[in-house]
Amino acid sequence: MRFDVVHPGELTPGEIGRWRGLQTLTPTLRTPFLSPEFTxxxxxxxxxxxxxxxxxxxxxxxxxxxxxAPLGRGxxxxxGLSDAQGLVHADGVTWDAREMVRACGLSVWEFDHLVADQRIFDEHRTAEAASPVIDLSEGFDAYHRVVRARSSRVRxxxxRARRLEREHGPVRFVLEATDDAAAGAxxxxxxxxxxxxxxxxxSDRFARPxxxxxxxxxxxxxxxxxxxxxxxxxAGDELVAGHFGLRDHGVVPTWFPAYAPSMGRYSPGLLLHLAMARAAADDGVELIDMGRGAKTYKDELKSGDATVAEGRVARLVPTAALAWARTAPVRSARRAVDRNPRLYDVADRMLRARGRWRPGQVNGVSA
Incomplete structure (x- = not known):
């Protein structure tokens, strides 16, 4: 087994083709986050x-x-952005994960959204979490019947859509905006x-350039x-909600959904996701992955759950121990909160209170 470490820009067309070909062989690898173009x-x-x-x-x-990263930390x-991580590999091939980390010049590789069926990392997982999904493989109508029967909000x-249309104008949805106005939207x-x-x-991700x-x-x-x-x-000419994500191999992970705060009474987030599911299914998408994390709208819309894992592959070197000391306490605390609904609710209320009263604001409004 040989590991050649290269900059992504150095990959040849043949290597990129091989990478994409390997993705098609395993369903859990068919995600844009593991595509060569994303890297x-x-x-x-x-x-x-x-x-x-x-x-x-x-x-x-x-x-x-x-x-x-510095100090050999992988x-x-x-x-912090990728909702699917792992190794794109041929079926039936295996090797030692620590040897791979060593060959890459790393002391440790840390992961928090490892996709399923990554046998090489089995002994290195420390926790697993559900990642809600919308399964469109049998079409939108089949999916919609399931969630409509389960959720009064979906019913x-x-x-709400009729009220939105009555008060703001005809509702329309664009699955993939590519016109000159897309960047502004x-x-x-x-x-x-x-x-x-x-x-x-x-933390405001978009404060980072x-x-x-x-x-x-x-x-x-x-x-x-x-x-x-x-x-x-x-609704009419007014933008109500939007989502930016990725698409590849018939999979769309939800990444950055948002809506106009003034439109909250119409449930714009749910309207957006349902419109996206309908249009995406008609356009050949088979799966929308909403990502790990407890959210009410995900429970309303999901048809099932995938599983992702977190953990670390560490060599017995001092820098790996240093990386563990820096990150383990925070991750342990987060896992404890995620697993306990009461703790999650308390933590969420505290974060929202901090958002309302952060420096430079009065009653949640910038001073």
């Missing part, structure tokens, strides 16, 4: 991004994308998302089946 675009903004091309004899049997590509959405959606992060006391730049770059990425996907919901 290559991220590398423009995160220069420490690398790929280990795994050879067995003369055959390429795998691709391992990662970020080489992270997933686009750390009430047609009434994307900025609006990102501003809504930033305001949501701040309002709920979360590399993330905002990455999203705009991905909007224009349409060279293959992989592409950025900006979905927009309008």
């Amino acid at each position: 290559r675009v991220v590398a423009r903004f995160r220069p420490r991004t690398r790929v280990a091309v795994v050879h067995e004899g003369d055959e390429i049997v795998g691709f391992f994308p990662f970020e080489h 992270l997933p590509v686009a750390p 009430d959405l047609p009434r 994307l900025d609006t959606v990102l501003e809504w998302k930033s305001a949501q992060y701040q309002r709920t006391g979360r 590399w993330i905002r730049g990455l999203v705009h770059q991905l909007l224009g990425e349409r060279t293959t089946a992989f592409r950025g996907c900006l979905s927009l919901l309008y």
Whole structure:
């Protein structure tokens, strides 16, 4: 087994084709976050991004994308953003995970959204979590019957849509906005998302220039089946809600959904997701992955759950121990909160209170 570590921009067309071919062989690998195009675009903004091309004899049997952080700490590509992580590999091929980490020049590789069927990492998992999904493999109508029977809020959405249309104009939905106005609409959606992060006391991802730049770059990425996907919901000429995500291999992970706060009474988030599911199913999408994390709207809309894992592959070296000391307490606390609904509710209320009273604001409004 040989591991050739390269910058993503150095991958040849043949290697990219092989990577995409390996993805098609295993359903859990058919996610845009594990596509070569995602890794290559991220590398423009995160220069420490690398790929280990795994050879067995003369055959390429795998691709391992990662970020080489200081002190030999290995992270997933686009750390904190990627909702699917792991090794893209041929079926039936296995090797030692620690040996792979060593060959990549790392002391440890940490993951928090490892996809299922990654046998090489079995002994290195420390926790698992549900990732709610919308299964569209049998079409939208079959999916909709299931969630409509289960959720009174979903059953009430047609009434809310009619009210929205009556008060603001005809409702229309765009699955993939590609016109000249798309970049401006994307900025609006990102501003809504930033305001949501701040309002709920979360870290504002879009305050970091590399993330905002990455999203705009991905909007224009349409060279293959992989592409950025900006979905927009309008009432009349007014933008009500939007979502920016990715699309590849018939899978759309939800990434950054947001809506106009003034439209909250119409349940715009649910209307957006349901419209996206209907249009995506008609356009050949088989799965919408809503990502790990407890959210009421996910429980309302999901048809099932995938499983993702977190953990670390560590070598017996001092820098791996240092990385563990820095990250383990925070992760343990987060797992405890995620597993206990009462703790999660308390933590959520505290974060929202912090968002309302953070410095520079009066009653939650910028001073």
